[in-house]
Amino acid sequence: MKVIALLALAGLIHLSPFKESVYVGCTPVESTVRKFFGISLTDSIDFMRWTLSLQNGIYKVGVEYGLAKNGTPGFTNGKHIVLSGNMRKEGNYYYLDNHNKILMVESINSNLLHILDENKNMLIGNGGYSYGLSNTHAVKSDQIDIPHRKYSLNEYQVYEGRTPCQEISADAGMNKGPECNKMKWYMILYTDPVTHQPSYYLKGGRSYRKETMDRGKWKVSHGKDGRTIYTISPEKEPWSFYLVQVDDNILVFTDKNGNLLVGNDDFSYTLNRRKDEHPVMR
Numbered sequence: 001m002k003v004i005a006l007l008a009l010a011g012l013i014h015l016s017p018f019k020e021s022v023y024v025g026c027t028p029v030e031s032t033v034r035k036f037f038g039i040s041l042t043d044s045i046d047f048m049r050w051t052l053s054l055q056n057g058i059y060k061v062g063v064e065y066g067l068a069k070n071g072t073p074g075f076t077n078g079k080h081i082v083l084s085g086n087m088r089k090e091g092n093y094y095y096l097d098n099h100n101k102i103l104m105v106e107s108i109n110s111n112l113l114h115i116l117d118e119n120k121n122m123l124i125g126n127g128g129y130s131y132g133l134s135n136t137h138a139v140k141s142d143q144i145d146i147p148h149r150k151y152s153l154n155e156y157q158v159y160e161g162r163t164p165c166q167e168i169s170a171d172a173g174m175n176k177g178p179e180c181n182k183m184k185w186y187m188i189l190y191t192d193p194v195t196h197q198p199s200y201y202l203k204g205g206r207s208y209r210k211e212t213m214d215r216g217k218w219k220v221s222h223g224k225d226g227r228t229i230y231t232i233s234p235e236k237e238p239w240s241f242y243l244v245q246v247d248d249n250i251l252v253f254t255d256k257n258g259n260l261l262v263g264n265d266d267f268s269y270t271l272n273r274r275k276d277e278h279p280v281m282r
Helices: 002-010 031-037 166-172
Strands: 021-027 047-055 058-066 079-090 093-098 101-109 112-115 132-135 156-163 183-191 198-203 214-222 228-234 241-247 250-254 270-274
Touching: 031 093, 031 101, 058 093, 198 228
Parallel strands: none
Antiparallel strands: 021 047, 021 132, 047 058, 058 079, 079 093, 093 101, 101 112, 112 132, 156 183, 156 270, 183 198, 198 214, 214 228, 228 241, 241 250, 250 270
16 A cells, blocks of 8 residues: 555556556665755654656656654654656666756666665665665566676674565575564674684674574575675574675675565665674663
8 A cells, every 4th residue: 555655646657557667665864865855964764665666768756754653664754755857877877867966776687776875886774774676566587787796705794674574484484474574684794714704693683682693604605697695594494595795785685596586665675784783782
């Protein structure tokens, strides 16, 4: 219902379904995004819900934003903005023009977009929301439009985010019930100080205390087009998770066949890199 409401709000439902691409998702509201939409830089905002249509050199976007309503995916004081304008595509970059204010969006593939800052860097989300948008009519694909780069491994890397639940659960054989609509991720990936190769990881936990976190192994491999793939294997479970690195700070979940997972209007299958570990809560 949320997607339908925003589509109607943005006037998107009258466009031909054979020619448009519609992307949805919830993101934080960093200054680049605020400036494009004309939102005050000092307003208290938890997140923004998007419906973005791209068609024939034109974009239309409807967003709702505000403070989160506890226990729901909605807002306590939601505000709406609807924009449309010219859009141009150069390579895998889209440039959306709002009266000479430009928002840049990068295509990971036809199913996934990621919002960029003013220097063409992928915006880094937080533990609640990422800056990825997902195609509402996605077709399974292992394609990645972004040219592969070599990524170095530090002593440790910290990633966080929230993703939908059911597709990861089904692919890994976790047998999560239908009541599982999201999964919260917080992982610390450690490398061996001598070999600089992947060592072990810690995941989840209560109050970010390491003694409560799950432990397992992780490894790095290189797949199609030389892409960097992380395989995360819990110590006490038979399944593994798979992620592909699309940026220094961004990982995207894939299924076991390498197809990039596509999110919904609440969450993407994206993890965001933190500069450091969360401080322990007591």
